[in-house]
Amino acid sequence: SEKAFVMIKPDGVERGLIGEIVNRFEKKGLKLVRAELKSVDRAVAEAHYGHLRHKPFFEELVEYITSGPVFAMIIEGAGAVQNSRSLIGPTNPAEAPPGTIRGDFGLDVAANVIHGSDSVDNAKVEIERFFSKLDY
Ligand code: ATP
Numbered sequence: 001s002e003k004a005f006v007m008i009k010p011d012g013v014e015r016g017l018i019g020e021i022v023n024r025f026e027k028k029g030l031k032l033v034r035a036e037l038k039s040v041d042r043a044v045a046e047a048h049y050g051h052l053r054h055k056p057f058f059e060e061l062v063e064y065i066t067s068g069p070v071f072a073m074i075i076e077g078a079g080a081v082q083n084s085r086s087l088i089g090p091t092n093p094a095e096a097p098p099g100t101i102r103g104d105f106g107l108d109v110a111a112n113v114i115h116g117s118d119s120v121d122n123a124k125v126e127i128e129r130f131f132s133k134l135d136y
């Protein structure tokens with residue numbers, strides 16, 4: 001069935017939110033099929049955020065995502081991509097409604113706790129970027 005790539009960013013890991021966040025995906029009915037605490041190197045960060053390379057905040061974004069361990073996950077289930085984006089909420093936590101992960105746990109658009117892939121095609125690319133094929 002459909003897979004999404006979801007990643008708790010360094011601020012979320014540092015603040016001890018892994019359990020709380022995984023719990024929300026599990027309660028929704030999505031399955032955690034692979035997860036790993038890992039560090040993101042500069043090359044992976046630049047590839048992951050390649051669509052934002054011309055933005056003024058790009059350098060800050062790469063520094064932030066490489067600043068400490070992330071918790072990378074493969075989430076599986078019906079509509080995994082769209083359903084995980086719904087649980088996560090809008091990019092800017094200030095605009096994310098209560099009940100969403102960013103709405104409940106974030107304050108800052110630059111450190112917004114979690115990433116979720118935005119399409120089924122990008123989910124495939126991101127899963128291959130962050131996990132070895134042997135892992136899933
Ligand atoms: P993500 O890809 O992390 O799930 P998203 O799809 O909601 O987030 P994107 O447009 O892909 O949003 O932006 C990727 C990330 O870049 C955001 O999650 C955020 O951390 C950062 N970002 C986006 N806009 C800004 C901004 N104006 N200032 C600082 N950082 C930003």
Ligand code: MG
Binds near residue numbers: 116118
């Ligand atoms: Mg995105």
